[in-house]
Each structure stands twice: as C-alpha cells, then as structure tokens.
Amino acid sequence: MRQTQGVIVVVAAISGMVLSGPPAQADHAAAVAAYREGNGLFDEDRFAEAVAAYGRAIGEDSQYAEAYHNLALASEMVDRQKAMAAWQRFLDIAANREDLKYDVARARARLQLLESMPRLPEAMQPSHYVPAAGDYYWTISAESEGEEWKDFPLKVFLGSAPQMQWQEGAREAYDNWSKFFPLELVALPKGADIRMGWDESMSEEMHAGEELDWVQVRYEGGRLKGRRYAVITVDLSRRWSKDEMRAIVSHEMGHALGIKGHSESKGDIMFWQVQERTYRVGVAGIPLPAFWRSLVKQPSQRDINTLIRLYNSAGSSKRFR
Ligand SMILES: [Zn+2]
Structure with a gap:
C-alpha cells in the first residue's frame, strides 16, 4: 500500500x-x-x-x-x-x-x-520487500552480481539422501525457500538447475555444506551452448539431525539462488558461521550440536529481502550524497 x-x-x-x-x-x-x-x-x-x-x-x-x-x-x-x-x-x-x-x-x-532483465515472478516483486527487516545487500552485491537466474521456476532435484531424517531436512529446506522463491521439484537430475549431490564427496573438509556452480557446455544446432547448474554437497561424516540438515541445505540453497556472499548477522540463514565448520571457528568448548542448535534453521526476512534486492537491482550502485 x-x-x-x-x-x-x-x-x-x-x-x-x-x-x-x-x-x-x-x-x-x-x-x-x-x-x-x-x-x-x-x-x-x-x-x-x-x-x-x-x-x-x-x-x-x-x-x-x-x-x-x-x-x-x-x-x-x-x-x-x-x-x-x-x-x-x-x-x-x-x-x-x-x-x-x-x-x-x-x-x-x-x-x-x-x-x-527478465520479468520476475510475483513472489520476487519489490512489493514483497519488508523495509523494517532490512537486508545485507551491500555485503554480498559485489560477489553476487550477475549470478541471478533468468528462467523461473528453478528446477530442483533433491535425490535420495542416505538417511531418512536428512531427506526430510533437505525437503523442508526446499519447502521453506519455495514459499518465497519460484521452485519446482523434479524427479531426475538431468535438466535440474539445482541438484543435491548426496553421492559426491566434499571438496572442502571445513564446511558442513558446499555449493558449486557448473556450466554444462554442448553443441545445439551447430552452436556451443552453456547451461548452468548448481550442485549442493554435504559433509555426511557427521550425525546431522533433521534440523541441522535443513539449516545446511537452506544455507547452500541460498548460495545456489544467487546470494554468493554471507550475512554478518546470526539471525540469517546466510550467516557465515552456518557454513564454516567449527573445527577452528572461535566457539571453543562448545560442542558442535550445541553450536548448531543456537543458529537459525530457515531463511529470515532479511535473507529474503536481500534476494529480492539482488534480483531487482541493476547492479550495485551508491546513491548520490
Ligand atoms: Zn556459505
């Protein structure tokens, strides 16, 4: 209004x-x-x-x-x-x-x-931005610019997790984001924009989860065409609970949707410590599960605002003084 x-x-x-x-x-x-x-x-x-x-x-x-x-x-x-x-x-x-x-x-x-710029779906229109919640656009804009998707809804392949509670956590992460961002579940990894890579090993030991963007290149009608997709992997050597898995996948999904940087605030799913594992992060003496329980488990309005601003802004630019 x-x-x-x-x-x-x-x-x-x-x-x-x-x-x-x-x-x-x-x-x-x-x-x-x-x-x-x-x-x-x-x-x-x-x-x-x-x-x-x-x-x-x-x-x-x-x-x-x-x-x-x-x-x-x-x-x-x-x-x-x-x-x-x-x-x-x-x-x-x-x-x-x-x-x-x-x-x-x-x-x-x-x-x-x-x-x-593409026409954005209703859920990502600026009218869904909640000013009172604010955003952290300035901390992520440089890394995230140009990482926005252009065709909606995004197709998401969740695959089969080795454990039932992980499957449920990943599904809840999907459900939470899909309330805001236009997503669609698909049954096969082929053609998916975002895929859970349960079988793929982690490339970085220090992270609970990892999100990597790939470009698939192939010839189509004599022309070279690139197709981008994101793969989310999780360190499966820990006994993650359902809530923890939801937090990890929600965080990595936020990266996959376009937020390539991190929030500095603990109330956001894109808070940097949600990803960094605690081997060296300064919470000495606090066991890992207690640390995880203290973190948010789903996107905040600030996370959502940041994504809306990223998709609606034509790049970062400072206002005139
Ligand atoms: Zn992260």
Whole structure:
C-alpha cells in the first residue's frame, strides 16, 4: 500500500511540473531539503517513501540531476518501469554536465540492463520487500552480481539422501525457500538447475555444506551452448539431525539462488558461521550440536529481502550524497 502511494506522489509531482509551463524560479532550498529526506529514507531501505521524497525534490527543481539519479535507484526497488523512466530523465538532464559524465555512462549501462532483465515472478516483486527487516545487500552485491537466474521456476532435484531424517531436512529446506522463491521439484537430475549431490564427496573438509556452480557446455544446432547448474554437497561424516540438515541445505540453497556472499548477522540463514565448520571457528568448548542448535534453521526476512534486492537491482550502485 505504501509503495503504491509513493508512486502516485511522484506521478503527481512530475505532471504538476509539466502543467505549470515554463519553470518558475526553482526553490532550490526546498528541493535540497526533500532530497536529503529521500536520502535518509533510502538508507533505511524505505524505498517507496524515498521515491516520494525525491519526487518532491524534483517538483521544486525540475533540473535536479542528483535527485533524478537517486529517484531512479530507489525506483528499482519499487517499480522497474518507473526506474527506467527516471534513468532516462537523468540521462537527459545530466547529458551536458562534465562533472557527471561517468555517472551518465553508468546510468546508460544500467538502463540497458533493466531493459534486458527478465520479468520476475510475483513472489520476487519489490512489493514483497519488508523495509523494517532490512537486508545485507551491500555485503554480498559485489560477489553476487550477475549470478541471478533468468528462467523461473528453478528446477530442483533433491535425490535420495542416505538417511531418512536428512531427506526430510533437505525437503523442508526446499519447502521453506519455495514459499518465497519460484521452485519446482523434479524427479531426475538431468535438466535440474539445482541438484543435491548426496553421492559426491566434499571438496572442502571445513564446511558442513558446499555449493558449486557448473556450466554444462554442448553443441545445439551447430552452436556451443552453456547451461548452468548448481550442485549442493554435504559433509555426511557427521550425525546431522533433521534440523541441522535443513539449516545446511537452506544455507547452500541460498548460495545456489544467487546470494554468493554471507550475512554478518546470526539471525540469517546466510550467516557465515552456518557454513564454516567449527573445527577452528572461535566457539571453543562448545560442542558442535550445541553450536548448531543456537543458529537459525530457515531463511529470515532479511535473507529474503536481500534476494529480492539482488534480483531487482541493476547492479550495485551508491546513491548520490
Ligand atoms: Zn556459505
């Protein structure tokens, strides 16, 4: 609801500007005040409200290039069409500004990327982002950029785990993510985008689980075609409980969905210690099962927000000061 209101305010501000004919003396002080308010809201992940504030700044000063820049960035997390319109306006207004030439080049690339991005399923639309929960997009964006999938739903092969409680844990991990991310179970590993590799040995002893991306290359109609898939392996030498297996697979599935980095917060499934095994991690004296029990077992809203932001942003970019 809030999002919708924000959008309406911007439209009103822009059309009001157009209707008023040749611009009167721009009230730059008022424009700057609204711009700063927008920046504050942007930093709190309140994108729809930030969009409204930047819209007011532009209403006061129709040539305010920086406001258009930040409006476009915030709009990516509200409405892609409006984001593209705002980037275009920024390009028009900033075209002759020598001090912004690099920003103009970046904005042009961003606009092109937005035009080529796939249509996202409903569950990943920005309206499902919960501002109060925030995200850790900035800590993972550099590693994760370009790792987004483009065809939905993703096909997931869970296979047969050596133990029943592991099978159940893996299934629950799938169920938890599929509430949010468009996933589909398939019966065969061939053609799956994400596969559980129960038979494959771990390449790294220190991890409870591991997620690896592969590209399968083959000739199709005389042309070389690459197909990407992710394999999740688990260290099966431990007596994982069902809950622990759910945590491990949930974490690795988060990597497979596109979050290639880690959260710094213990409440998220993508917290780095969920993966790092405790041989050397600084929880000396606490036995492994106790450590695992203290960790979350399913994706948090912050995890989900981060994924939504990753899929809706045309790459990471800082707002203007
Ligand atoms: Zn990890």
